[in-house]
Amino acid sequence: MTVPVLSLRGISKRYGPLQVLKNVSLDVHPGEVVALLGENGAGKSTLSGIIAGSRTPSEGTMTWLGQPYAPATPREAIDNGIVLIHQELQLLPQLSIAENVFIGRWPMKNGVVDRAQMVRRAQEQLARLNLHLPATRKVEGLSTANQQLVEIAKALALDARLLILDEPTAALGGAETEALFEQVRKLRSEGVGIIYISHRMEEIRQITDRIVVLRDGERVQEFADSATPVRTIVESMVGRSLDRMFPPLPVPKNRPVLQISGLGSPNGSFRDVSFDVKAGEILGIAGLIGAGRTELVRAIAGADPVSAGSIKLEGRELKLRCPADAIANGIVMVPEDRKDQGLVVGHRIGENIVYANLDKLGRGWLSPRAKRTFADEAVAKFGVKGRSGQLASDLSGGNQQKVVIAKWLTRDPKVVVLDEPTRGIDVGARASIYDIIADLARTGVAVIVVSSDLEEVLGISNRILVLAQGKQAGILNRDEANDVSVMELATI
Structure with a gap:
């Protein structure tokens, strides 16, 4: 296998007496989609935040493209080519789609923002996701699904070398999800490394190459094949046998x-x-x-x-x-x-x-x-x-x-x-x-x-x-x- 673009060794994180990550190691290779799975509270978001520069580890080291890597801010991570797409939307509703896509990275011409270029480039990213909206439209009033796609367009515009996708399809329907998958496959073919976080097991089977499972802040399992039975994966996440998902339903009354x-x-x-x-x-x-x-x-x-x-x-x-x-x-x-x-x-x-x-x-x-x-x-x-x-x-x-x-x-x-x-x-x-x-x-x-x-x-x-x-x-x-x-x- 190729040399990893990102390597984590012995990453731990404490908040006072509470330890949320313990000795986690992880490699991501170019052109690889790694699923990061675990229950809520397993440490996925904390680990993602450490990679993306919004949190600092208490212990452990990271390397990026073979060099020591310790981002102090998300901006530093982005400048290195690492982009985190959050599950929780982080858009400014009073700005246009184009302004949200390029906020902080305005295309300039003669010392002023080149709005024509900004709108054109934002429209290109929306088209990649089959989102047929004018880039000049305000974000305010967009559905949650469309706002999620704008967040993804924002990341695609950065030409990242590593993408962290945190529940990217939670608000998306079938067509929007497939459009996203097309982009993930394209980015993978271009050598981009991807960490994919999702609770939808069918997605994991479709889009990822390898599965890493966290439980209570520790790395507990790795599955080299994403076709591993769902039940096996889920039981490693929860640490117990999974007897059923849906409960028996009561019989409704006639009233x-x-x-x-x-x-x-x-x-x-x-x-x-x-x-x-x-x-x-x-x-x-x-x-x-x-x-x-x-x-x-x-x-x-x-x-x-x-x-x-x-x-x-x-x-x-x-x-x-x-x-x-x-x-x-x-x-x-x-x-x-x-x-x-x-x-x-x-x-x-x-x-x-x-x-x-x-x-x-x-x-x-x-x-x-x-x-x-x-x-x-x-x-x-x-x-x-x-x-x-x-x-x-x-x-x-x-x-x-x-x-x-x-x-x-x-x-x-x-x-x-x-x-x-x-x-x-x-x-x-x-x-x-x-x-x-x-x-x-x-x-x-x-x-x-x-x-x-x-x-x-x-x-x-x-x-x-x-x-x-x-x-x-x-x-x-x-x-x-x-x-x-x-x-x-x-x-x-």
């Missing part, structure tokens, strides 16, 4: 809780959608990116307006002007973007849980003890691995998602909407969230799950509503739903 009739949006993102969700039922919503899934459930949760149709809860028509109206009536939503829309990440876990339940805790001054007791009970009930006094920003993605779920489920809602509930979450945490969803349905709550992961929507749903280009393409019962029948409807 409809939520009834949607002829619902349409002012901007046409969805139109003439009708369905009901029964007590104890989990209704999955599937469709390609841009099909109107998120827009539909945001309208049901009062976050977006409707221009036609009705929303009825237990036979009573609702007029929802804002999310507070929906919450007051018993409809809550776990949003797609947990950090921007679901949590105040700079505040404590307990504070986040209390914010959504102030009316339940009483009026006027609330004692710190009452708030702490309430939050501690929610943390314990929903299996959050953390203390209520910890900052939400300190948690892994899976535990952050559990906090968002906990703060709403403590309200004892009648309808729960979950938009991409396991986006960017590891296998172990994903299974526990599926258990929470199934347990919720067993109590008689009506549950709606939106997911771009077809295996997920098939595994957790009693029925599946399929949207295609904003229209209702059909509703499939569990016994007739499979990947073929869903995709046939999604592509009508």
Whole structure:
């Protein structure tokens, strides 16, 4: 094999008494795609940050192109040709796509920014990813999937020698994912080394050459063949036998809780959608990116307006002007973007849980003890691995998602909407969230799950509503739903 472009030896990282990485060694060769796998909290992001210059190791050494390498800043790593594409979006919404792609690296002409060249070069990167948007458009208002593609275009424009892709397809649909894979294969053929982090096992099989597994901050396993059985890989990640992923689903009652009739949006993102969700039922919503899934459930949760149709809860028509109206009536939503829309990440876990339940805790001054007791009970009930006094920003993605779920489920809602509930979450945490969803349905709550992961929507749903280009393409019962029948409807 060729000489590695990047070598790590004995990398460790401590935060006070907490050791998050222990003696990790890793090589990446030119033209190689190495999968870096592990549960949330295994140390993947910390290791990526060390390589990309945003963190410094407590121990260990690195070499880059055969020379000692110890970047003090991300800028230094980028200047060396190492680029990290974060799972969490880092775009400036008020700037254009082109400005975001070239921020800090403006193409210049006669001492001023050459905007024509900047837009042209940004448009070329968007075309590589089959993203058909004008580079002059502001990032604000773009879907999460399109923002992710802009982040990837930004990295491609840097002509990197090593790319670290952290959950790059978490918000992408099938077509966008395949466009990204085409670029990964092209970069690999050009000798670019790639570290690929993902919780989607099928992607790992398709796109990577070798698999390295971290668990509790240590390198525990390497698989030289990406065709290694998924079960074997996952069991090395979690350190235990994996008996099942999806729980048995309860049988829904015959009583409809939520009834949607002829619902349409002012901007046409969805139109003439009708369905009901029964007590104890989990209704999955599937469709390609841009099909109107998120827009539909945001309208049901009062976050977006409707221009036609009705929303009825237990036979009573609702007029929802804002999310507070929906919450007051018993409809809550776990949003797609947990950090921007679901949590105040700079505040404590307990504070986040209390914010959504102030009316339940009483009026006027609330004692710190009452708030702490309430939050501690929610943390314990929903299996959050953390203390209520910890900052939400300190948690892994899976535990952050559990906090968002906990703060709403403590309200004892009648309808729960979950938009991409396991986006960017590891296998172990994903299974526990599926258990929470199934347990919720067993109590008689009506549950709606939106997911771009077809295996997920098939595994957790009693029925599946399929949207295609904003229209209702059909509703499939569990016994007739499979990947073929869903995709046939999604592509009508």
